[in-house]
Amino acid sequence: MKFPHFAKTPVFLMATALAGSGVLAQAAAPADLKFASAAESKAEYERVVVPFFAKHCNDCHNQKELEGDLDLAVLEFDMKASTSGARWATLVDLLTKGEMPPKKRTRPMPESVAAVIRWANAEAKRANRHFTRREAYANGNKVPHESLFNPKDIPPFAADPQIRRISPEIYAAFVAEMKAKSRLGQPFSPSGRTTFKDMGTPKVDEPVTAQLLQNALSIVESRTAHKLEGDKVVGNLTKEFSALFHPVTPPSEPQIEAAIVHQFNQILRRTPTDAEKTRFVALMKKNIADAGQTVGVRYTLATVLMLPEAIFRMEVGSGTPDAKGRIRLAPREIAFALAFALTDKRPDAALLTAAAAGELDTDAGVAKQVQRLLDDPKTEKTRVLRFFREYFGYDKATDVFKEANGGGSAVDHPGHEPRALVEDTDRLVQLILEQDKDVLKELLTTTKSFVAYKTAADSKKKIAEAKAKFEADRQKDPAKFKDKLFKPQQKLIYESYGLTDFPDVQPVELPADQRAGILTQPSWLVANSTTFDNHAIHRGKWIRERLLGNVVPDIPITVDAQLPIAPEKTLRTRMAVTQEAYCWKCHQLMNDLAYPFEQFDHFGRYRAAEIVQDLEATALNVDGKGKPKGPVMKGAPLDISGLIAHVGDKSLEGPIKNPIDYMKKLAGSKRVEQVFVRHAFRFWVARNEAPGDAASLQATHKAYSESGGSMKALITALLTSESFLYRIAAK
Ligand code: HEC
Ligand code: HEC
Known part of the structure; x- marks a missing residue:
């Protein structure tokens, strides 16, 4: 059924309703390029920037269109303001690269782009902000860790309606x-x-x-x-x-x-x-x-x-501001925010009733609802597992193409089944969440693992049946089966974990000198690998950003980011190209953190040596007519030593001998725990943390650590925090 003559109606209604909601209040206001005051900056802003936006930008970034969630009319010119600095940084970045306005639009005159950027830089200087891409949304680590976790100096809360x-x-x-x-x-x-x-x-x-x-x-x-x-x-x-x-x-x-x-x-x-x-x-x-x-x-x-x-999702708050200028989200907004924090479903009846009854007006009332939802077995907490998937990123294992038995080389692994590896880690995360004790520490150090837990029993049974049949057939006709060996059809996923059979009982204990936690699970290792090799740089970057909370500068577009092709050399040897001074200023932040994982091959299997090509033997490997018969491989000794450095936390820094000691060290670190909390904050508050979130972050970390590492306590504290429940009213 088609409704052609109404094609505009709902869009129109939607637009008017948004405009009428009063949420997106007008803000923008009323001349060299060092500004002594906000007023001077504002004058130049109005002279240069406002008309530029009107001509090139506003039709996509206004109250109604809101592309990229950006209404330029409410973007404050004052970069000292709570969140506008990050927004301006993104904007300048996109303008500089010519990405805004989008390519299909008429190009603005370069002079006018330059004038806008000139103003932005001068204003940034005045506001003592530094423009780098790091300040863009994608990176919360830009806010110095110490400034967020210093209980003696807590900056005032600031958060825009969302x-x-x-x-x-x-x-x-x-x-x-x-x-x-x-x-x-x-x-x-x-x-x-x-x-x-x-x-x-x-x-x-x-x-x-x-x-x-x-x-x-x-x-x-x-x-x-x-x-x-x-x-x-x-x-x-x-x-x-x-x-x-x-x-x-x-x-x-x-x-x-x-x-x-x-x-x-x-x-x-x-x-x-x-x-x-x-x-x-x-x-x-x-x-x-x-x-x-x-x-x-x-x-x-x-x-x-x-x-x-x-x-x-409206999270804008209502009512009159309190003494700190904060307005609390409306009860109905809180009900939706809580439901969407934990599940993908809209609030249940009890939550809406609590909202209507005024129970969500107090933090205790909110906490009660959070606990109810967390404890209710019927409420599927889809968002909690999703946090761990997105934080660790192990689910990306399925995105990495592998020739599991393509090249006939010694590292082939026909049992490779990335989907099963992800399911195993999902189940492990769930188990640790069920126990809800020392959650992060367990995630980083557990020796437990699920091994093809969804299919193991079935595979085992099928293999046994096929083998019995094979043996019976052999008995009947021994001649026909003379040199044949039994080959199961099933993927031997357990080989990824270094086992020799599908386990009868799950989870299994893996050898404590081989595995420790998620980063040694095949899923995570594969997610950070390439078709043929480990991806040490990605692994190091992950640890640097997600556990140590440091910033890694983006890879410059001018760098030809390729390692030399040299099958006779180990990965670590090939990575020597990144030790050139220019490269090293960035790569020192990544490479050394990843080398301990050279203990595993790119399928995530524990190994004793790295398989490389033996050039001499390959040269000799010719047939009668001198034609090469293909590469000959050999094992090269592993160098799995690493180094934690440049963290800004001496208790963590120092050499690392192997992945097990490494994981234990990280798991024992208070900073690592706090960086984990920062990531939980980003996931649940859905924005990067800013200095004004220090109180919420500290309260959340305290709840986690005092509860003995309970994720439930962490989530409850986060969802009752000021950052989750309050906004600063637009002036
Ligand atoms: C044709 C519509 C259109 C025009 C015109 C346009 N933009 Fe955009 N803009 C978008 C869309 C769509 C997005 C979101 C997707 C993305 O980030 O690429 C976006 C995203 C952005 C973002 C990123 C927001 C964020 O925080 O991630 C900024 C900043 C931005 N635009 C600035 C500008 C500026 C400045 C101009 C004028 C020079 C402009 N845009 C013109 C469509 C437009
Ligand atoms: C400003 C920081 C910076 C500099 C300088 C830098 N890199 Fe990188 N490099 C990175 C980052 C960040 C990544 C990871 C990118 C990603 O996430 O995929 C990377 C990734 C790489 C990769 C892996 C690419 C891939 O995805 O497979 C190689 C190889 C590499 N860099 C080599 C070099 C070399 C060689 C130099 C010096 C000529 C260099 N880099 C200089 C930051 C830098």
Whole structure:
């Protein structure tokens, strides 16, 4: 069914509703290039920047379009302001690279771009900000660790009201709940430039809106599907909807209103306000008059699914500011924020009831709800496991292409099954979360592992049966089976873990001198590998950023980032090219942190030597006519020594002998624990931490450490923190 003549309606409504929400208040205000005061800077800003934005940018970055979640009209010129500095840094970066406006648009004059950048640099100087790409959203580590965890100097809280798009997962759960009959396209894709997927600036542009609209119509069509038998409406639809389709009697105003109320409750989990009732009743009447009863009714119901509330997460706060200038999120905002923090589903009845009863007005009330959800076995905490997946990134193992038995070389591994490796680590994370004790430490040091836990029993049984059959056949016809060996069809996934068979009991204990925690799980090692080798640089970068909390400068585009091709050399030897002074200033931050993992091959198997080509033997490996018969390999001794340095925490720094001692050292570090908390903050508060979040971060770390490493305690503290529950009201 097509609705051509209404094609603009919901988009229009959506835009007006957003504009009317009062959320996106106007801010921008009213001349050399060193500014002695904010007023001077502001004057130049108005002279140069404002007209530039108006000409080249505002049609995509305004209250309505909000591309990249950016409304230029509310971006404060004053870079001393809480969060605008990071935004300006991204903006200058994109302008400098010519990425904004997008390529398809008319190019601005270089002089005018230069003038904007000149102003931005002068303002940055005045505000004592330093522009580097690091200040962009993708990197929270830019804020010095010490400034966040110093209990003696806690900067004032600052956090802007936030409007976020719902995640692809939330949308999928919503659609599933709506039980649409046809398959619906996913309108959203996760944002790419950030550490965690549901953070940053995902867009709601025209293609997204078009898909949302199409889905909204399909959902409504499914939910109002019916047949007419005589003058009866027959079908699996509610009485509120059924009344709308009566073939003889058009719906009365009270019937329309009842249907609108029903639709609001279903889609938005609330009743419409009087103003909304009036607006939607009028809209349905008009649509029926314009397009006929069936189309008019369905289109109006679909419009409810296009309201900003159904697409965006409002976390803006309400009420009057307290003594610190903070406003608390509205109870309903808190209910949604809590539900989406832990699950992909909208708040359950108990949460909405608590919100309505005023229970979410106190932190204790919020904590009670968080604990209820965490303890309720029926509530699937999808977001908690997702945090660990995105933080460790082991699920990327499935993205790395391997020729498991392609080249016939000594490192082949036909048992390689990345999906199973990821499932095993998922299960391990869950086990550690169930125990909820020393969670991070366990994740970094456990010797336990699941081994193809979903399929092991089945594989084992099938292999035994096939082997029995093979033996029986051999008995019958020994001659035919003379030189044949039994070869199972199943993938011998256990070889990834260094075992010789599928285990009978899960989890298994792996040898304590071989494995310690997630970073020694094959999934993580494979996720940080290439088709043919370990990826030491990625491993080191991961540890530097996610455990040590330092900043690694981005790889310059001028660098030809390739290691020499030399199959006779070990990876570590080939990485010597990065020791040139220019390269080393960055690579000293990564390489040495990764060498201990040379203990494993690129399938994640523990090894005693690295397999390299034996050049001499290969040269001699010729047939009778002198034709090469192919490479001959040999084992080269491993060098797994590493070094922790340049951290800014002497207790961590020093040489590392092997991956096991390494993991124990990291797991015992307070800093590592705090860096973990910083990442949890980013995931759950959905933005990078800023100095004003110090109080929330410290409270969260304290709760974690005093509870003996309970993730539940960490999450509860985070979700009751000032950073989660409050915003600073726009002035
Ligand atoms: C045709 C629409 C369009 C125009 C015109 C446009 N942008 Fe964008 N902008 C986008 C979209 C879409 C995104 C989000 C996707 C992305 O980050 O690439 C974006 C993202 C951004 C971001 C990143 C926001 C963040 O924090 O991640 C900045 C900054 C930005 N634009 C600045 C500008 C400036 C400055 C101009 C004018 C010189 C401009 N844009 C013009 C569409 C536009
Ligand atoms: C300003 C910092 C910086 C400098 C200088 C630098 N690199 Fe890098 N390099 C990086 C970062 C960061 C990465 C990881 C990029 C990523 O995440 O994929 C990297 C990755 C690499 C890789 C792996 C690429 C891949 O993904 O497979 C190689 C090889 C490399 N660099 C070599 C060099 C060499 C050689 C030099 C000197 C000529 C050099 N780099 C200079 C920061 C730097």
